[in-house]
Amino acid sequence: MIRPAPGHEGIEDLRRSRGALILAHSYQPPGIQDLADMVGDSLELSRAARDSSKDVIVVCGVRFMAETAAILAPGRTVIHPVPGSGCPLADCMTVADLEAMKRAHPGASVVTYVNSGAGLKAASWACCTSANAVRVVSAAPPGDVIFGPDRNLGSFVSLHTSRRVHIFDGCCPPHAGADLGHIGEARALWPDAELLVHPETPPAAWDMADAVLGTGGMIGRIGASPSRRFLIGTETGFIHRLQTLFPDRSFMAVGRIACPDMKRITPESVRLALEALGPVVEVDPVTAAGARDAVERMASIG
Numbered sequence: 001m002i003r004p005a006p007g008h009e010g011i012e013d014l015r016r017s018r019g020a021l022i023l024a025h026s027y028q029p030p031g032i033q034d035l036a037d038m039v040g041d042s043l044e045l046s047r048a049a050r051d052s053s054k055d056v057i058v059v060c061g062v063r064f065m066a067e068t069a070a071i072l073a074p075g076r077t078v079i080h081p082v083p084g085s086g087c088p089l090a091d092c093m094t095v096a097d098l099e100a101m102k103r104a105h106p107g108a109s110v111v112t113y114v115n116s117g118a119g120l121k122a123a124s125w126a127c128c129t130s131a132n133a134v135r136v137v138s139a140a141p142p143g144d145v146i147f148g149p150d151r152n153l154g155s156f157v158s159l160h161t162s163r164r165v166h167i168f169d170g171c172c173p174p175h176a177g178a179d180l181g182h183i184g185e186a187r188a189l190w191p192d193a194e195l196l197v198h199p200e201t202p203p204a205a206w207d208m209a210d211a212v213l214g215t216g217g218m219i220g221r222i223g224a225s226p227s228r229r230f231l232i233g234t235e236t237g238f239i240h241r242l243q244t245l246f247p248d249r250s251f252m253a254v255g256r257i258a259c260p261d262m263k264r265i266t267p268e269s270v271r272l273a274l275e276a277l278g279p280v281v282e283v284d285p286v287t288a289a290g291a292r293d294a295v296e297r298m299a300s301i302g
Ligand code: CIZ
Pocket: 040, 041, 042, 043, 114, 115, 129, 130, 131, 198, 213, 214, 215, 216
C-alpha cells in the first residue's frame, strides 16, 4: 500500500470526494508543490482552472492568483486556503492610483502586470506577464503606455520597446531587495553556472546576469541549455520546481529572495479548505468581466 507523505493524510480522499483540482504556484513550499495536480506560474494556473472540468479548484499561491483563477473560471468554486496570504506588489497600486496616472497622461493605454488586483486589471487595456510584457506593450494602440504595478519590470519593458512608458513606482519587496552581494558570491562559487534573474529584481542584478527572464522563460532556457549548473535569482521556492523538472542539473537560489506570503499555505490548510469547501474567492461579476477582457487581450497577443 502506498502511504501518503507526512502531512498529506486525508488530502487524497478529500480531493477525490470533492472532485477538486489542486493548483500550486511554483514559488510554493516543496510540500505543497508535491501534493498539487499541477504546478505553474500564475497564468498557467488560471488557464488550468479555466480549462479543467472540475467544479472545485484550490489555488495554493497568493491572493491575486486565486482571484485570477476565479476570473477565468466563472461558475466554479475557487478556494484560497489562506485568504490572508496577499501580495504586496499586487496590493501596492489601487484603481485610484491608476486614475491619477490616466489624468496625468491622457490617451495613454494601460498595460497591467497580472500580479495585480481584479479592479486594476478591469481598468486596463491589457494584462501581461513577465514573459510577454515587452510584446504586449509593443502591441498597444499608438501613443504612450501606462505600466504598473512593478517598476523594475516596467523599466525592463521600457528598455526593450520604442514606446514611451509611464511606470508606477511599485515593487515586489523580496525581488526588489535582492542581495547583490550574495549573487556575486554565488557567481564566484559556481563560475561555470548560468545566472538567470527575474525582471522584478533591480537593474543592477540584470547587469550581472546571463539572462533576465520570468519563471516560464527560465524553464525554457534551462531546457535548451548545455549548462549543468544554474544560479537562480527569483523566489527560493522555484528551486524545488526546477529540481523536479531537471533532476540531472544543479540549481542554487541567489539573492536571498524569499516571499513570506508564499509560505503561509500548509498541507493542513489545504486539508481544512477541502473539508470546509472554503474560503471561496468572490470577484464581483462586472469587475470579473472587465478583468477577463484584459487577460484575454493579452492571450490574443501571445
Ligand atoms: O506570475 C507569476 O507566476 C510570477 C509571480 C512570476 C513569474 O515570472 O512567472
